[in-house]
Amino acid sequence: MFTNIALRAVLKTSVGVLRESGTLCSALSVKPWTCSSALLAPRVSCVAGSFAVPPPVRHYARAAKKKKTGPESQLSDLPPTMLKMDYTAVPLAQTTDDLVKRLLSLELASHREKLQLKKEQLIAKVQKDENDRSSVGVQVAILTARIRNYQEHLQKHHKDKANKRRMLMAIDRRKKLLKNLRLVSYDTFEKVCEQLGITYTFPPEYYRRATRRWLAKKAFCIKVFKEVQKQRAEQRLKMKPSLASTDTEAAKTRAV
Numbered sequence: 346m347f348t349n350i351a352l353r354a355v356l357k358t359s360v361g362v363l364r365e366s367g368t369l370c371s372a373l374s375v376k377p378w379t380c381s382s383a384l385l386a387p388r389v390s391c392v393a394g395s396f397a398v399p400p401p402v403r404h405y406a407r408a409a410k411k412k413k414t415g416p417e418s419q420l421s422d423l424p425p426t427m428l429k430m431d432y433t434a435v436p437l438a439q440t441t442d443d444l445v446k447r448l449l450s451l452e453l454a455s456h457r458e459k460l461q462l463k464k465e466q467l468i469a470k471v472q473k474d475e476n477d478r479s480s481v482g483v484q485v486a487i488l489t490a491r492i493r494n495y496q497e498h499l500q501k502h503h504k505d506k507a508n509k510r511r512m513l514m515a516i517d518r519r520k521k522l523l524k525n526l527r528l529v530s531y532d533t534f535e536k537v538c539e540q541l542g543i544t545y546t547f548p549p550e551y552y553r554r555a556t557r558r559w560l561a562k563k564a565f566c567i568k569v570f571k572e573v574q575k576q577r578a579e580q581r582l583k584m585k586p587s588l589a590s591t592d593t594e595a596a597k598t599r600a601v
Contacts (some may be wrong), residue, residue: 425452428449428450428453470540485541488515
């Protein structure tokens with residue numbers, strides 16, 4: 346019984362709404378279904394039964410981000426048709442078909458194999474002879490290839506703290522080797538820097554972070570130093586006449 350009463354009430358209210366919308370549409374001389382759609386969608390304007398729908402605006406559309414182009418990799422100068430380091434001295438690898446050559450070339454090689462080949466190329470530039478594997482120039486070449494590899498890795502993964510620490514340790518090691526080589530043999534030092542493309546910069550003689558406390562302390566020490574120098578100068582001036590009198594007395598005694 347209560348359900349029937351509720352249905353009747355809902356029907357009465359819906360009929361009242363339809364009558365009001367019909368009177369509104371008759372006043373605007375528009376069909377009722379068009380006016381009801383206009384009431385539901387306020388952006389759609391109904392004039393004489395025609396719809397003027399504005400073009401949709403997409404606020405979520407954004408411009409494509411430009412990819413950052415970093416410096417070229419040290420492995421970019423290696424041709425992809427070049428054979429791997431393990432197969433360069435094999436004569437059979439030079440006469441095989443193209444498919445086998447492609448499998449043995451740098452096109453399908455790993456990053457480790459490419460880095461090893463680049464390291465050997467840098468070593469060949471600075472080594473004294475074919476069996477030289479422990480000289481300072483060779484150590485600098487190995488560290489240079491390793492440092493450049495770390496730099497390329499950190500440009501993509503700048504939060505990799507472990508590899509950043511290894512890179513800084515390798516830089517310090519190379520700096521010490523170059524400093525020692527510069528003191529021992531300057532010609533070899535220049536040759537190594539030129540062949541490997543290294544720019545050697547001198548470290549600062551003294552470096553300290555200039556804080557406010559340190560600047561105030563430095564100014565106070567300078568002031569104290571000047572006051573002490575002034576007091577010593579005054580003492581010297583006072584001691585001069587006494588020294589002159591003692592000198593004259595000593596001269597008189599000698600003359601007598």
